[in-house]
Amino acid sequence: MSTCLLAGMLAAGCSQPVEDAGWLDYFDPVDSLHVADSVLVRLLPARDSSPNGLWRVPGLGSQGWLRSPADGRRTAEAVMERPPDVDRVPYWPSWALVVGARxxxxxxGAMDFVYVxxxxxxxxxxxxxxxxxxPSWRQARRPEPGEFANAxxxxxxxxxxxxxxxxxxxAVSERVLIVAHGRFVYVADHRPNALGRVVGWRTASRATYAISEYVNVYxxxxxxxxxxxxxxxxxxxxxxxxxxxxxxGDRTGYILTEFAWQRPS
Structure with missing residues (x-):
């Protein structure tokens, strides 16, 4: 897999096409490359102290576990209280997701509707x-109670x-964090998109996806x-x-690009 420099900007033109079949094989857990969607900070109901039955949409509770992509065992534990600026906003507790890294x-950990x-x-x-x-971040407006009741x-x-x-x-180290943000897109064909996160609502024929547009490094x-x-x-x-x-380009495979981190001079 090609390696590019991530320092001050993201390098372009360094990519490698990967076919659909077996694409997860590129990421052997023994080399400490974590599949991002398998190490999300996830919330459990407060009444449930077991690491089983993890929730993808944070509706209740505040306990978060990180799981290994290799065998599903619990590898890290953290308490992440749902922020009041999300919890008290109508509809957001149902719509907002938790994203995380270790x-x-x-x-x-973060709730995706708020840049905290x-x-x-x-x-x-x-x-x-x-x-x-x-500067590019567009903060969500807080809905009024009942605003989307019959929407x-x-x-x-x-x-x-x-x-x-x-x-x-x-998280490429304990001090270096990469944050991607973007917008929702409406997709008439709702077949699973492995490289875009399904959020919002879904019916028999349509779905809304979140796609990344910008990257920030801290x-x-x-x-x-x-x-x-x-x-x-x-x-x-x-x-x-x-x-x-x-x-x-032909939507039959994926392009995976690996970037190496180097502190900007």
Whole structure:
């Protein structure tokens, strides 16, 4: 897999097409490359102290577990309270998702509707937060109570089109965090898209996806790369590297690009 420099900007033109069949084989868990969607911070109901039955949509509780993509065992644990600025907003608790990443003993977590990334120790202790959104970020408007009670799909889509969401996190070290954000797109064909996260609502014939448009890089909570064009979706990450993926031109395969991290001079 090609390796490119991630420092000050994302390099272009360094990619490798990968066919659909066996594409996960490129990511052997023994080399510490974590498939991003398998290490999300996930919330459990407060009454359930078991790591079984993890929730993808954070509706209840505050306990989060990280799971290994290799065998599903629990590899890290962190307490992530659902932020009041999400919990108290009508509809957001049902629509917003949790995204997360880990590196060593540090766990990063965020609710995708709000640009606040929290860092925790493996014991669940709060360590730090990133609050400053990049210039391109469009913050979601807080709906009024009952605003979408009788709304049509078109009305809900129109609302979703007005703001951005955090689409993925990648921790290439305990101090270096990559944050991708973008927008929702409406897709008439709702077949699963392995490189885009299905969110919002789904009917028999349509779905809404979140796609990445920009990437920001933080070192020790300080931004060093701002609003670089995203080369795809965060697919995986490991020590000092991150893998982005996007569909090939003929939509039959994927292009996976590996970037190596080097501190900007």
């Amino acid at each position: 590196a060593g003993g540090t766990v990063y 990334i929290r860092a925790y120790g493996a014991d669940g202790s709060w360590a730090d937060s990133i609050f400053t959104a990049p 049509t799909d078109a009305e809900v889509r129109a609302y979703f089109n007005t703001f951005d969401v955090i689409t993925g996190l990648a 070192v020790g909570g300080i931004g060093v790369v701002t609003d670089a064009p995203a080369p795809g979706e965060i697919f995986g990450y490991g020590p000092g590297r991150v893998v982005f993926g996007k569909r090939g």
